[in-house]
Amino acid sequence: MSEYILETKGLTKHYGGVHALEDANFTLERGEHVAIMGDNGAGKSTFVRQITGVEQRTRGTVVFDGEEVSFAGPLDAREAGIETVFQTLALADDLNVPDNLFLGREKTKWNWLGPFRRLDYKAMRDDTMAGLVKTGVKIPNIKNTIANMSGGQRQCVAIARTATFASKLTIMDEPTAALGVQETAQVENIIRTLKEQGESLILVSHNMRQVFDLVDRIIVFRRGRMVANLRVEDTNGEDVVSYITGAKTGAEFEGAA
Amino acid sequence: MSEYILETKGLTKHYGGVHALEDANFTLERGEHVAIMGDNGAGKSTFVRQITGVEQRTRGTVVFDGEEVSFAGPLDAREAGIETVFQTLALADDLNVPDNLFLGREKTKWNWLGPFRRLDYKAMRDDTMAGLVKTGVKIPNIKNTIANMSGGQRQCVAIARTATFASKLTIMDEPTAALGVQETAQVENIIRTLKEQGESLILVSHNMRQVFDLVDRIIVFRRGRMVANLRVEDTNGEDVVSYITGAKTGAEFEGAA
Amino acid sequence: QQIGVSVARFDDNGLTVMRNGMTAFDEANDDVSLQIEDATDDVAKQLDQINNFIASGVDAIIVNAVDTNATEAMSNAAAAAGVPLVYVNRQPINMDTLPEGQAFVASNEIESGTLAAFQMCRDLRAAGKSGGATAYMLMGQLSNQAAVQRSKDFHDVIGMDMCNFITLIDEQTANWSRDEANDLMTNWISSGEPFDAVFGNNDEMALGAIQAMKAAGISMDDVVVGGVDATSDALLSMQAGEMDVTVFQDLAGQGAGSIETAIALINGEEVDRTVFIPFKLVTPDNIGDFLQ
Amino acid sequence: MSDSSEGTGGLTYDKSKRQWPNELNVLAALILIIIIFEILGAIFMQQSLLFDTRDRFDSIFNEARLRIIIIQVAIIGIIALGVTQVIITAGIDLSSGSVVGATAMIAMSFAQVAEVSGAPNPKAIFGEWALDLPVIVPVMVGLGVGMIAGLINGFLIAYSRIPPFIATLGMMLFARGVAQWWSLGNPVSFPTDAYAVIGSGMNPVIIFLGLALLFHFIMNYTVYGKHTYAIGSNEAAARMSGINVPRHLLLVYVIAGALAGLAAVILTSKNLTAQSGMGLSYELEAIAMAVIGGVSLFGGRGSIIGTVIGALIIGVITSGFTFLRLGAYYQEMVLGMIIVGAVALDQWQQKRAAARA
Amino acid sequence: MSDSSEGTGGLTYDKSKRQWPNELNVLAALILIIIIFEILGAIFMQQSLLFDTRDRFDSIFNEARLRIIIIQVAIIGIIALGVTQVIITAGIDLSSGSVVGATAMIAMSFAQVAEVSGAPNPKAIFGEWALDLPVIVPVMVGLGVGMIAGLINGFLIAYSRIPPFIATLGMMLFARGVAQWWSLGNPVSFPTDAYAVIGSGMNPVIIFLGLALLFHFIMNYTVYGKHTYAIGSNEAAARMSGINVPRHLLLVYVIAGALAGLAAVILTSKNLTAQSGMGLSYELEAIAMAVIGGVSLFGGRGSIIGTVIGALIIGVITSGFTFLRLGAYYQEMVLGMIIVGAVALDQWQQKRAAARA
Numbered sequence A, B: 001m002s003e004y005i006l007e008t009k010g011l012t013k014h015y016g017g018v019h020a021l022e023d024a025n026f027t028l029e030r031g032e033h034v035a036i037m038g039d040n041g042a043g044k045s046t047f048v049r050q051i052t053g054v055e056q057r058t059r060g061t062v063v064f065d066g067e068e069v070s071f072a073g074p075l076d077a078r079e080a081g082i083e084t085v086f087q088t089l090a091l092a093d094d095l096n097v098p099d100n101l102f103l104g105r106e107k108t109k110w111n112w113l114g115p116f117r118r119l120d121y122k123a124m125r126d127d128t129m130a131g132l133v134k135t136g137v138k139i140p141n142i143k144n145t146i147a148n149m150s151g152g153q154r155q156c157v158a159i160a161r162t163a164t165f166a167s168k169l170t171i172m173d174e175p176t177a178a179l180g181v182q183e184t185a186q187v188e189n190i191i192r193t194l195k196e197q198g199e200s201l202i203l204v205s206h207n208m209r210q211v212f213d214l215v216d217r218i219i220v221f222r223r224g225r226m227v228a229n230l231r232v233e234d235t236n237g238e239d240v241v242s243y244i245t246g247a248k249t250g251a252e253f254e255g256a257a
Numbered sequence C: 001q002q003i004g005v006s007v008a009r010f011d012d013n014g015l016t017v018m019r020n021g022m023t024a025f026d027e028a029n030d031d032v033s034l035q036i037e038d039a040t041d042d043v044a045k046q047l048d049q050i051n052n053f054i055a056s057g058v059d060a061i062i063v064n065a066v067d068t069n070a071t072e073a074m075s076n077a078a079a080a081a082g083v084p085l086v087y088v089n090r091q092p093i094n095m096d097t098l099p100e101g102q103a104f105v106a107s108n109e110i111e112s113g114t115l116a117a118f119q120m121c122r123d124l125r126a127a128g129k130s131g132g133a134t135a136y137m138l139m140g141q142l143s144n145q146a147a148v149q150r151s152k153d154f155h156d157v158i159g160m161d162m163c164n165f166i167t168l169i170d171e172q173t174a175n176w177s178r179d180e181a182n183d184l185m186t187n188w189i190s191s192g193e194p195f196d197a198v199f200g201n202n203d204e205m206a207l208g209a210i211q212a213m214k215a216a217g218i219s220m221d222d223v224v225v226g227g228v229d230a231t232s233d234a235l236l237s238m239q240a241g242e243m244d245v246t247v248f249q250d251l252a253g254q255g256a257g258s259i260e261t262a263i264a265l266i267n268g269e270e271v272d273r274t275v276f277i278p279f280k281l282v283t284p285d286n287i288g289d290f291l292q
Numbered sequence D, E: 001m002s003d004s005s006e007g008t009g010g011l012t013y014d015k016s017k018r019q020w021p022n023e024l025n026v027l028a029a030l031i032l033i034i035i036i037f038e039i040l041g042a043i044f045m046q047q048s049l050l051f052d053t054r055d056r057f058d059s060i061f062n063e064a065r066l067r068i069i070i071i072q073v074a075i076i077g078i079i080a081l082g083v084t085q086v087i088i089t090a091g092i093d094l095s096s097g098s099v100v101g102a103t104a105m106i107a108m109s110f111a112q113v114a115e116v117s118g119a120p121n122p123k124a125i126f127g128e129w130a131l132d133l134p135v136i137v138p139v140m141v142g143l144g145v146g147m148i149a150g151l152i153n154g155f156l157i158a159y160s161r162i163p164p165f166i167a168t169l170g171m172m173l174f175a176r177g178v179a180q181w182w183s184l185g186n187p188v189s190f191p192t193d194a195y196a197v198i199g200s201g202m203n204p205v206i207i208f209l210g211l212a213l214l215f216h217f218i219m220n221y222t223v224y225g226k227h228t229y230a231i232g233s234n235e236a237a238a239r240m241s242g243i244n245v246p247r248h249l250l251l252v253y254v255i256a257g258a259l260a261g262l263a264a265v266i267l268t269s270k271n272l273t274a275q276s277g278m279g280l281s282y283e284l285e286a287i288a289m290a291v292i293g294g295v296s297l298f299g300g301r302g303s304i305i306g307t308v309i310g311a312l313i314i315g316v317i318t319s320g321f322t323f324l325r326l327g328a329y330y331q332e333m334v335l336g337m338i339i340v341g342a343v344a345l346d347q348w349q350q351k352r353a354a355a356r357a
């Protein structure tokens, strides 16, 4: 078993003329929590999409859990053990909260019926309640469709979904962007619990306080390139900002951006 | 001319059994900047949607600029002088950045042609660049469609749109949620400029620091009701949080939530 | 010789018999090569098909017109390109002014509906109903000229002194289809109105009506049912004592005849401009002549 | 987390104000249409559409009318069950009518009898060996042909990412060609007695309602149903949530194809003949049933029950027109207006419900 | 903010890697199809599709073929110009074919001559006064009827919020009824000479290409065009941005109706007759042209140029089939496959472009 849960080498993604991600060499140790920071459009979400198979990379390799992988889609990534909260949330607007939470891995009965196996609504409802309570969100009626939820409620549903299923690696792309004060605190607690359970995590966030509170290491992206790799104990907010803005570039990344 | 630019009386919105907004009595003075805070699902966006005519209210009255109004749609609201950055952004995915920025009020030539008047692409492009620079966002190619923009880039386009057109009242629903450190600072500058120009503003935000930096007064919503109305100089973060969580309720709102 | 043929529609039972006649002729004659196109009941498409034939350099064109009123434009196109043209089965409107090198092999649609309706009238009299009889009519597609003509024929017949004892209760379209006719007849039966005769613009619809009446327990001896086409299903039904009247036209003969005429035109031979092939009434009395 | 709570955070939720299910609106439209016909019937015909005003039956209803109302929509209704599922995935199936035509021809060729009135049947496609086959053969052939058509549609849509409108438009043309080519346009008739039973009497209705019940259960209580709704609601989200979207879409189109194939079997059995023009424009009627029944063409919303009521609305209208002896020319005009009216009513109800809430 | 910069923040943008416009893919499909026909022609017919191999013309092209290729798609192509705009708003128009039928009948009744072969024309609808009218009358009537149909469609869709599929399906049935009722199914023929000129020779082609150019400009360089794309891209966003969405949609459907009306005028003039079955299934062909040309049925994407190329593809295929003497049974099958194939090619090109980028 390799010491890294995730490793990327030369990971690159171009959209036509836009070089959104360039030559990313990234490592994540087992149980480690890492934050990715950077300006809007720096390539953070692009990085997440390449790892999780949402898009096909232009070049580079991804090694997950000791094996070189090339996920055809997010289903593959999830089956390999990567749970993701995407920035776009990936919720089905016309379905209600429990349906969304269990989408793609419903609790069922009569499983011999294959695709026509019966849904266990009761069990899913109870688990949904439990999952939502962890995020601290208030939802008047979970049987309403997602289209009727507020921005923060939607985000909490997406987070509850990820937190409900165990995984080897959790990726959260700006999970608290739309959350209120209380809900943010709760979600941060969820992340702490993951840490205690030894699960690895990649957290994309613009929130400096949150990042310093929660993670072991900070990676900074600028213009599609990694420009810093900092242990939290060796750095501070101002320092990180100077990497984000381009005032500084990490020694090992010289010549990058 | 009344002293208030906006006043709501008993504004209420129910969605089926969900009482999203209940009996909101709200006032905003000319030139005043007010923040609306509250938990996820507290009813902030619902309040914004009732004022701007996106939805039809269940009951209550809205007085804008001295006249009782009942906008049939956001177009009416805009024509009356209300510019809004909606939480859902309201961008057309298949159009590019300048097209979105000027959507509904394009710069044109040959205006005698009515709906078939000619678009002045060049002028709109130049203004778009100027508007975007104000938000500090980096966009590699503004001719790419909005669908290809990162979360923060999209948000900056929506903000630039509002900032480009003068108005009597600007409403921003969580404008910096997806923004990076630099972009957030820039958008806060835009808001300060509005203050200097004497334009009124409603800012929905979960960001305590931002709110205290920018506004004159803070309104707190809880469970669809207004529960506090605080001048920033008379309060502090902890105090506001206790209103948000329900530990406290403003004297004049007793019996509300 | 290369001959282009444009047929009004391929999924039409009667026209398929005509087409079969053409194909049989084609197979029997090595020096003739047919290219048969389906105009899918679209006038404009038919005109385009003729122009495509011209562009491909065919030696002659045969047209089974979608709309006999639209033949003028077709005649003009063929005449301009100097390609011989033969109309088949349906009589062109510009028959009096056909250009040089054009002819037609057709039947007169007025006959078909009149023959059937008049025979039904006689059958009703013979059954002693001349004091008053009621009837339903199932019409073909309302945009189709055969449907319009046959319906009009029926009205004309029951307007004659000899047949005006027949009252039409209702007339509706079943779009030539047995299934729609079956449902429509069942709807009529559900209203409880008594009736003595059913005329279908074609046999398929008459057969659908018969199936509906049988399902409702109505004796086929009490109702006079007439159709047009003399399809083998209809002849079988007539043998079984259900269908009473139908009308046959020698469609296969028309098909073959049109090719012969086209070849004569190609060779510059003198041809009759009109070859008229009459309809024939079919009843249980002469059905033996039509069973193959 | 008690069973009675509807949400989290201890919020109260006023259950009495819940919006009523959309199916009730559709039902209301059905009842409204019936009432209109009854009134017009009383005025112009001095008769009732649905009730027995002539004492011809032992019940208070005009049973013959009730029966034909549903018989005449049962076959297209079966197609509409599949089309409903397709539309819920945000797809469309323009091919179902032509697939009925092609399947009708092919299945019927395996259902023919050897002897007709003492003479060998002249229409057999395959020669002697294909005559008088057990009834299971044509039925299986019908289902099989329908499923193959569905499989091709599904493959094109799910794996080649061709828009459903185009993929099924292509299949529509293709299947129409097959139907005509199969016996070169000639009708195929004279099925075995066993085959003739399938579509006789009320059998089409029983099959239609039985399948409706089955699919109602499947759409509401199984993983298949949930994923069908999820894909129609947000395909990208469904994909990101780990649903195997292509495989699921394939299954949906195969089911729709099988139902079209079954409809063809019942249709030919009912009419004792197969004609290459059969099924023409059934696709539009099936789509109309679904949409009148409240299925959203944008996907994600609708139900089997709604579609069944939609089918009944069309059945009542068809019978009502004949009942009123409305001139044939006006029928299409009025049908057009009624379809629009039913949906307009539904829209207005929903808007009112939302506003009043 | 110099003219050469493509974005903000001083980022470099590699222009050479820009994706090529989608129209080029459609053009490539057209060329591919031509090449296939040329190869098949050389092998099986020892002839060329587009070139003159028989020395019948003075040019190197088979002029008759070139002309018929475009003439036969010009009329439906005009409809497709309107349908393209409708689809770009994320709508659909199923009524255009039937509207052509109804408009054809009505317009033609005002275009008849008084004397035919010495006898007064028996088919005039209105009696003597309506014969031998100036050509502007039937043309205006045609445009007017089309616009009224479009107005009703647009009103139902924009103001009553009825889904376009249903509103135009209703109009399809309604207009078909009107077409048949107008002269009780009888064709209307014998137009004045002036009227006959409109659709003669290459006139339909000139009108088609002229309108295509006009709408190409309108869609790309005017507010009308921009709002059409915006509504199709995200209707809610367009509304929130302050576009008067209902009014705009109304305009789009009225334009589509006017184009259908114009097509009917040209069609009747070209064929010298109007028949109630005219226009049947033109809606599908018009939609096919647009979609083959790259117009997305989800709205927001597509172009007039694409649709024109799409129309040419259908024209080449139609003529190519006759040229190859492909049996009629196979034509529909192969046409179905080609439509699917053209779109599949387009999909594959786009995917490859995205991946390679």
Ligand SMILES: Nc1ncnc2c1ncn2[C@@H]1O[C@H](COP(=O)(O)OP(=O)(O)OP(=O)(O)O)[C@@H](O)[C@H]1O
Pocket (backbone or CB within 6 Å): A138, A139, A140, A144, A147, A148, A149, A150, A151, A152, A153, A178, A180, B015, B016, B018, B019, B020, B038, B039, B040, B041, B042, B043, B044, B045, B046, B047, B087
């Ligand atoms: N269309 C709707 N139908 C039913 N309930 C709705 C609808 N829209 C909003 N709600 C509910 O109304 C409540 C208030 O929603 P609103 O969007 O105003 O919250 P918010 O304060 O803006 O929250 P956030 O901070 O998460 O954006 C929520 O409980 C939400 O679920």
Ligand SMILES: Nc1ncnc2c1ncn2[C@@H]1O[C@H](COP(=O)(O)OP(=O)(O)OP(=O)(O)O)[C@@H](O)[C@H]1O
Pocket (backbone or CB within 6 Å): A015, A016, A018, A019, A020, A038, A039, A040, A041, A042, A043, A044, A045, A046, A047, A087, B138, B139, B140, B144, B147, B148, B149, B150, B151, B152, B153, B178, B180
């Ligand atoms: N499909 C696409 N086509 C073209 N450009 C794209 C596409 N997706 C993203 N981009 C561009 O790639 C760059 C990186 O985008 P990405 O979404 O990774 O940014 P990000 O770091 O996640 O930003 P944010 O903090 O705003 O979410 C941006 O400039 C964006 O415009």
Ligand SMILES: OC[C@H]1O[C@@H](O)[C@H](O)[C@@H](O)[C@H]1O
Pocket (backbone or CB within 6 Å): C012, C013, C014, C015, C140, C144, C146, C176, C201, C202, C203, C228, C229
């Ligand atoms: O055009 C369609 C019609 O053509 C008639 O000649 C035939 O008798 C009818 O059965 C019907 O098929």
Ligand SMILES: [Mg+2]
Pocket (backbone or CB within 6 Å): A044, A045, A046, A087, A173, B150, B151, B152
């Ligand atoms: Mg991002």
Ligand SMILES: [Mg+2]
Pocket (backbone or CB within 6 Å): A150, A151, A152, B044, B045, B046, B087, B173
């Ligand atoms: Mg909100």
